[in-house]
Amino acid sequence: MSEERQTPEQSERSEAQRPTARTTDGQGEGLLMRLINSHFIRSIYRTPWPVDRRSRIMTVLNSLVLHLHPTRIPRHAVKVSYTWCMGGLSFYLMLLLTITGILLMFYYRPSPEHAYWDVKYLMNDVPFGRILRNMHRWAAHAMLITVWLHMLRVFLTGSYKPPREFNWVIGVNLLVLTMLLSFTGYLLPWDQLAMWAVTVGTNMARATPFLGHEGPFGPQLGMTPYNDVRFALLGGSIVGENALIRFYVWHCLGFPFIHAWLMAIHFWRVRKDGGISGPL
Amino acid sequence: MAASVTAPPRPQARAGATTRRKFLTDIFSVIGWGTFWSIMGIFGWMFARFFFPNVLFEPPPAFEAGYPHEYPVGSVDGRWKERYNVWIVHEPYGFFALDGTCTHLGCKPNWIEVEQKFKCPCHGSGFRKDGMNFEGPAPRPLDRYKIYLGEGGKLIVDRSVKFPGVPGKNSNELYPQSILRI
Numbered sequence: 001m002s003e004e005r006q007t008p009e010q011s012e013r014s015e016a017q018r019p020t021a022r023t024t025d026g027q028g029e030g031l032l033m034r035l036i037n038s039h040f041i042r043s044i045y046r047t048p049w050p051v052d053r054r055s056r057i058m059t060v061l062n063s064l065v066l067h068l069h070p071t072r073i074p075r076h077a078v079k080v081s082y083t084w085c086m087g088g089l090s091f092y093l094m095l096l097l098t099i100t101g102i103l104l105m106f107y108y109r110p111s112p113e114h115a116y117w118d119v120k121y122l123m124n125d126v127p128f129g130r131i132l133r134n135m136h137r138w139a140a141h142a143m144l145i146t147v148w149l150h151m152l153r154v155f156l157t158g159s160y161k162p163p164r165e166f167n168w169v170i171g172v173n174l175l176v177l178t179m180l181l182s183f184t185g186y187l188l189p190w191d192q193l194a195m196w197a198v199t200v201g202t203n204m205a206r207a208t209p210f211l212g213h214e215g216p217f218g219p220q221l222g223m224t225p226y227n228d229v230r231f232a233l234l235g236g237s238i239v240g241e242n243a244l245i246r247f248y249v250w251h252c253l254g255f256p257f258i259h260a261w262l263m264a265i266h267f268w269r270v271r272k273d274g275g276i277s278g279p280l
Numbered sequence: 281m282a283a284s285v286t287a288p289p290r291p292q293a294r295a296g297a298t299t300r301r302k303f304l305t306d307i308f309s310v311i312g313w314g315t316f317w318s319i320m321g322i323f324g325w326m327f328a329r330f331f332f333p334n335v336l337f338e339p340p341p342a343f344e345a346g347y348p349h350e351y352p353v354g355s356v357d358g359r360w361k362e363r364y365n366v367w368i369v370h371e372p373y374g375f376f377a378l379d380g381t382c383t384h385l386g387c388k389p390n391w392i393e394v395e396q397k398f399k400c401p402c403h404g405s406g407f408r409k410d411g412m413n414f415e416g417p418a419p420r421p422l423d424r425y426k427i428y429l430g431e432g433g434k435l436i437v438d439r440s441v442k443f444p445g446v447p448g449k450n451s452n453e454l455y456p457q458s459i460l461r462i
Contacts, residue, residue: 196387196402203386214444224440232331236338 086150110248115190184251205230341440379423421445
């Protein structure tokens with residue numbers, strides 16, 4: 001053990017000192033150890049084979065993938081009765097939605113001629129298309145529920161209090177984005193339900209103050225159905241092909257891009273603000 | 281030449297005064313950052329303007345609706361409802377064009393001839409022949425569009441000119457200009 005404590009510091013690591021793997025007792029020259037000690041495997045990791053508590057922490061801290069999980073977790077953080085696991089489930093569902101969404105994009109074409117029939121095709125003829133689409137649909141419904149429950153849990157446990165108050169703000173933005181993703185995805189099947197839900201939803205944009213042609217001060221500012229905020233959302237004055245491609249791009253690229261950045265900041269702030277809040 | 285040559289003393293800036301160097305760097309700073317933010321502003325405007333297309337491939341706001349004699353007196357005509365979402369009503373006192381959009385949440389009410397009313401399938405709003413709301417959740421009468429006679433004697437409905445229904449007000453009295461008297 002005393003020999004291990006003399007392991008060179010990370011910052012002083014050089015080619016000559018490229019660390020070698022050892023078993024926990026510092027020994028081992030078997031096939032596995034030779035593989036672990038190979039130049040290729042050592043080039044993947046920025047740290048030596050972990051042999052003690054400190055080097056295990058360094059391994060986690062120095063790896064992009066491993067560092068996504070904290071090195072230390074307080075006991076209460078894994079207590080389901082405290083966290084309800086709703087943040088984690090929301091993240092899990094988001095991953096599921098991303099993967100199933102990418103797969104759906106292989107068959108779906110966002111145009112009035114094709115959209116409805118491509119969804120029919122997915123539901124009836126594409127191998128595993130029905131379960132794929134249903135996973136996407138149900139995960140979307142479930143994610144909205146878990147996000148709301150996560151918000152409720154954070155409220156009930158007082159986890160929005162300083163120094164976490166700004167993370168609450170980011171969380172509210174994530175909630176809005178989750179709802180926008182649901183809403184834009186709702187149009188894509190291009191059936192009657194989608195059509196009228198989005199007609200009603202975007203009609204609300206008519207009444208936007210200043211920016212909508214039926215909202216307060218809108219007509220006075222020269223707003224018409226052809227230049228107001230609803231027009232920009234739909235790319236026209238009616239829910240037509242422009243609206244379909246717009247909603248598609250927002251749904252598949254625009255909102256997920258913003259969503260991913262905000263999630264990264266959200267998780268980073270959880271860590272930096274002291275990890276998952278504890279019972280008082 | 282024994283006299284020693286010394287550099288003339290540097291001018292000492294008075295405390296708080298603007299030196300030439302400070303003045304120039306301030307000028308460059310204003311020009312530089314001004315240019316930067318101006319260009320960023322232009323980019324921002326371009327980004328916003330991008331979302332407002334100049335050319336649309338959708339039905340035009342105004343359309344020809346045929347000759348007046350094609351519409352019997354007392355009829356509520358839905359021949360343009362599918363394409364333009366407009367009902368043309370011919371009453372003894374004139375023509376008017378009703379927007380086919382329910383004033384509640386934007387569904388499309390149907391004309392029921394035997395009951396002489398528009399009935400919305402979504403939440404049950406009902407409207408009289410002149411567009412007045414009388415049942416269900418709709419808060420105001422149906423909107424009207426401008427209708428007039430074109431040069432060829434055909435009816436023209438201009439959907440870019442709207443006469444919005446006002447709660448409790450009869451649009452016939454509120455908008456006499458919405459009625460085409462022939």
